[in-house]
Amino acid sequence: MARHEHNNIQLDAEGRLRHFLSIEGLDRELLTRILDTAESFAALPGRPVKKVPALRGRVITNLFFETSTRTRTTFELAAKRLSADVLNFNVSTSATAKGETLLDTLRNIEAMHSEMFIVRHSQSGAAHFIARHAAPGVSVINAGDGRHAHPTQAMLDMFTIRRHKGDFTPLRVAIVGDVLHSRVARSQILALNTLGVTEVRVIGPHTLIPTEARTLGVHVYHDLDEGLREVDVVIMLRLQKERMDGALLPSEEEYFRLYGLTNERLERARPDAIVMHPGPMNRGVEMDSEVADGPRSVILQQVSYGIAVRMAVMSMCIQTHAESPA
Amino acid sequence: MKTPHIFMQHDAIIDLIDGMVHLLRHQLDDREITDPALIGIHTGGAWIARELHGRLACPDPLGLLDISFYRDDFTRIGVNPQVRPSQIDFDVEGRDIVLVDDVIQSGRTIRAAMNEIFDFGRPASILLVNLIERSGRQLPIQPDVVGLRVPLQPHEHIRLQGPEQLTLEVTHRDSVD
Amino acid sequence: MNISIVNGRLIDPANDRDEPLDLHIYGQQIVAIGEPPEGFEPHETIDAAGKIVCPGLVDISASLRDPGSGVKGDIDSETRAAARGGITTLVCTPDTDPVIDTPAVIELIHRTARKLRRTRVLTTAALTQGLKGEQLSNMAALQAAGAVALSNGSWPLANTLVERRALEYASTFGMTVMLRPEDQHLRAGGCAHEGAVATRLGLPGIPAAAETVAVARDLALAEHTGARVHFHALSAAGSVRQLREARSSRLDVSADVAAHQLHLTEMDIEDFDANCHVSPPLRTLADRDALRQAVADGTIPAICSDHQPHEQDAKEAPFPETAPGISGLETLLALTLRLVDEGVLPLREAIARITCGPADLLGLPQGRFEVGGGADVCIFDPQADWTMSRDAMQSEGHNSPFDGWDFSGPVTHTLFNGRLVYRRD
Numbered sequence A: 001m002a003r004h005e006h007n008n009i010q011l012d013a014e015g016r017l018r019h020f021l022s023i024e025g026l027d028r029e030l031l032t033r034i035l036d037t038a039e040s041f042a043a044l045p046g047r048p049v050k051k052v053p054a055l056r057g058r059v060i061t062n063l064f065f066e067t068s069t070r071t072r073t074t075f076e077l078a079a080k081r082l083s084a085d086v087l088n089f090n091v092s093t094s095a096t097a098k099g100e101t102l103l104d105t106l107r108n109i110e111a112m113h114s115e116m117f118i119v120r121h122s123q124s125g126a127a128h129f130i131a132r133h134a135a136p137g138v139s140v141i142n143a144g145d146g147r148h149a150h151p152t153q154a155m156l157d158m159f160t161i162r163r164h165k166g167d168f169t170p171l172r173v174a175i176v177g178d179v180l181h182s183r184v185a186r187s188q189i190l191a192l193n194t195l196g197v198t199e200v201r202v203i204g205p206h207t208l209i210p211t212e213a214r215t216l217g218v219h220v221y222h223d224l225d226e227g228l229r230e231v232d233v234v235i236m237l238r239l240q241k242e243r244m245d246g247a248l249l250p251s252e253e254e255y256f257r258l259y260g261l262t263n264e265r266l267e268r269a270r271p272d273a274i275v276m277h278p279g280p281m282n283r284g285v286e287m288d289s290e291v292a293d294g295p296r297s298v299i300l301q302q303v304s305y306g307i308a309v310r311m312a313v314m315s316m317c318i319q320t321h322a323e324s325p326a
Numbered sequence B: 001m002k003t004p005h006i007f008m009q010h011d012a013i014i015d016l017i018d019g020m021v022h023l024l025r026h027q028l029d030d031r032e033i034t035d036p037a038l039i040g041i042h043t044g045g046a047w048i049a050r051e052l053h054g055r056l057a058c059p060d061p062l063g064l065l066d067i068s069f070y071r072d073d074f075t076r077i078g079v080n081p082q083v084r085p086s087q088i089d090f091d092v093e094g095r096d097i098v099l100v101d102d103v104i105q106s107g108r109t110i111r112a113a114m115n116e117i118f119d120f121g122r123p124a125s126i127l128l129v130n131l132i133e134r135s136g137r138q139l140p141i142q143p144d145v146v147g148l149r150v151p152l153q154p155h156e157h158i159r160l161q162g163p164e165q166l167t168l169e170v171t172h173r174d175s176v177d
Numbered sequence C: 001m002n003i004s005i006v007n008g009r010l011i012d013p014a015n016d017r018d019e020p021l022d023l024h025i026y027g028q029q030i031v032a033i034g035e036p037p038e039g040f041e042p043h044e045t046i047d048a049a050g051k052i053v054c055p056g057l058v059d060i061s062a063s064l065r066d067p068g069s070g071v072k073g074d075i076d077s078e079t080r081a082a083a084r085g086g087i088t089t090l091v092c093t094p095d096t097d098p099v100i101d102t103p104a105v106i107e108l109i110h111r112t113a114r115k116l117r118r119t120r121v122l123t124t125a126a127l128t129q130g131l132k133g134e135q136l137s138n139m140a141a142l143q144a145a146g147a148v149a150l151s152n153g154s155w156p157l158a159n160t161l162v163e164r165r166a167l168e169y170a171s172t173f174g175m176t177v178m179l180r181p182e183d184q185h186l187r188a189g190g191c192a193h194e195g196a197v198a199t200r201l202g203l204p205g206i207p208a209a210a211e212t213v214a215v216a217r218d219l220a221l222a223e224h225t226g227a228r229v230h231f232h233a234l235s236a237a238g239s240v241r242q243l244r245e246a247r248s249s250r251l252d253v254s255a256d257v258a259a260h261q262l263h264l265t266e267m268d269i270e271d272f273d274a275n276c277h278v279s280p281p282l283r284t285l286a287d288r289d290a291l292r293q294a295v296a297d298g299t300i301p302a303i304c305s306d307h308q309p310h311e312q313d314a315k316e317a318p319f320p321e322t323a324p325g326i327s328g329l330e331t332l333l334a335l336t337l338r339l340v341d342e343g344v345l346p347l348r349e350a351i352a353r354i355t356c357g358p359a360d361l362l363g364l365p366q367g368r369f370e371v372g373g374g375a376d377v378c379i380f381d382p383q384a385d386w387t388m389s390r391d392a393m394q395s396e397g398h399n400s401p402f403d404g405w406d407f408s409g410p411v412t413h414t415l416f417n418g419r420l421v422y423r424r425d
Helices: A028-042 A069-081 A093-097 A102-110 A126-133 A151-165 A183-194 A224-228 A252-259 A299-323 B010-030 B044-056 B108-120 C075-084 C103-116 C139-144 C160-172 C196-201 C209-225 C237-248 C266-272 C285-297 C329-341 C347-353 C356-361
Strands: A059-064 A085-090 A116-121 A139-145 A172-176 A199-203 A219-221 A233-236 A274-276 B005-008 B037-041 B063-065 B096-104 B125-134 B145-150 B156-161 B167-172 C002-006 C009-012 C017-020 C023-026 C029-033 C044-047 C052-055 C057-062 C087-092 C120-126 C149-151 C176-179 C228-231 C253-258 C302-304 C377-380 C385-387 C406-408 C411-416 C419-423
Touching (some): A028 A151, A028 A299, A059 A102, A069 A116, A069 A139, A069 A299, A102 A126, A116 A299, A139 A151, A151 A183, A172 A183, A172 A224, B005 B010, B010 B044, B010 B125, B044 B096, B044 B125, B063 B108, B096 B108, B096 B156, B108 B125, C009 C347, C057 C075, C057 C302, C057 C329, C057 C356, C075 C419, C087 C329, C087 C377, C103 C120, C103 C139, C120 C139, C160 C176, C160 C209, C209 C228, C209 C237, C237 C253, C237 C285, C253 C285, C253 C356, C302 C329, C347 C356
Parallel strands (some): A059 A085, A059 A116, A116 A139, A172 A199, A233 A274, B037 B096, B096 B125, C002 C044, C009 C052, C057 C087, C087 C120, C149 C176, C253 C302
Antiparallel strands (some): C002 C023, C052 C377, C377 C411, C385 C406, C411 C419
């Protein structure tokens, strides 16, 4: 393989995945390889033995500075299906308040010979920071940092879309809701554009769409009916309750009336359009139960594909590190 | 690495496979196996298995294994950039399996393949078929049916190309990895 | 000690001088410019052939962290950095620990600096007690103790009424009030300019409006109260536009800009580089260009270092959690000369922005060469190049984003009060 000239901390000199921190800087070929590798893990749940021995004896650490049982569990299950040993650390903010810096925490856990950190943190850039300071030979996977990125969630969404639609290039995708605060939306937009879809739309009120949203390579709509017209994929984002406090929205009721997905509104999309949601969903706020449990919804599949995609990323990263000269 | 030279052309390989079918039938009869199921190892083994599958007229679909994630050296060598899903569309439990690969050298691929098969279920027996047997065994694994035994030096590498026109190529490595 | 600086090109913008002239120093004073006085016998002669001799630089905003815990620096370390940077007059900000809101703290700082004799340290005192934005400081007493201006540091006043009263009270004593214009509500916990880069990196944004809203408010209050208002560290094109209009309607307001704002933009926070985490944030190329234009045409007459040294730990965290600020004393001249290299303004004007420009804003006699005046001199070599290196920094804070940058014009000598305080090896 040719040596790549890049300053992307995620890739090694040969352009292979060392860390998985963001979709930014990864090309279509690499994203496709992640999806292809995930395909080979997607069949595992159908077997009597649901794990492969690839990472036997390796130690993977969940380093969660922000609690999320759901995300942590899917990473844990993915690691275990690769036969790795898993350590879980929920680093409460009180530990850092006692004067222990993030780097102190990192050094302490590194001493346990972990080869991979799965990091979730409330601050944008935290995963990059940890990757920059991790010992050589340690991979970092971003499980969500602030508003910045949640690349494994985005890739499992891509996996779901590919399973249903095959080719990305003709697709129009609408992302609806709180794009401003969403790390998932940022990663999805990057992934969709890298995979070459025809159009990415974001739909929401001005208060929930970043002022410079267009620079992300999206078309901005403020009207749901207009934005859903002829789309192939609808991705609904979670609306946090605290948005009502920050004077971003008047009420859940008004939000649902304007941006909530119902079967009637879904009529505007293409007849074979699929509906996705990264979860956890607020029924009656982001969408009707009718839609969530309806035939277009692929929400439950997203969850099971999440494990296969995380296995793919983990195995690719550990292998790159294993091969790189120490 | 130097340029490869052709060791065997398509027609000769097909002749080998015909001979292997004969030997395999003999083995199956000896073991009183009437309903074997075939599994080929991705990629070369799958091509040979496809040929055998047609000639034996097995009712079950051909099984395919990608053993990348079962290799004992997974974290030392690169994953084949194109990992494919293993696909076994029959119940392995209690079956007599014919496992097919192109070349047997160290025996590690076969060990990995047997580990993966057992994750699908517990077969009654496994019978090993290889197109080429060469020296260099590192594990106590021997084929039951062989197309051809080829004496090769450690620095020589033999490889099956396909899938339409099968050819065997030998390359001389300047250094042994 | 008698010193003659000979063969150099002397640039003294305040007196319209730019010609080959020698400088002769007796004790702490300049005794002649050009021919030496009759019978003058120098004990030391500095050959400045090929070099530029200009007044020692005046930096009107530097945080010296003294008094304080010492981990971020102290007057000793930071005046060492100033001397290396050619700076002979430093105006320190009130954000010390304890805050400069009593004459005793001013006295302590002045005494420490006088003992070190490396650079002149002047003080801005707190506008409100403890910089809390609630009660007025004892301005008259602070002025009597030597404070040259008032400021609330990096903590803009949230309460407009307190700001009005503070400006009114300060105007009683004719004191300049340095304001960092920023609306705290619009800042809303942001850490980067609300623009394309922050959008992509998911960093909470600070809109340009957080500054322009405050500038509009402060200008209205300046007009209403008649106070002498100086805006510190402008970052947005919209602020420059308002400043220009206010000055054209003869309002007595002025502004400075931090040197890094004239070179870096939001693009530099790519990869979450915490050394580019500053407050106000780095903004767009258009903002940078508007600031450059304002410096070139004199709307902004002063460039400052906005020096904020930090220990390593303060910058080693995820970007939003790092402390904002750049250790800037040692790159003030370099970044200003780079504007000349890039054709923004002529050399003499550039030197004015870091000598007489800032001095005039606070009514200081420094930043110029006068016979009988203090002998503060900076000599630099415009033909030589140097590479900025964090490891070579004299400041306790090595937090500079300019590590590895190539600059022209290294400082070769700094003289403070007629005494050589820095010489380049």
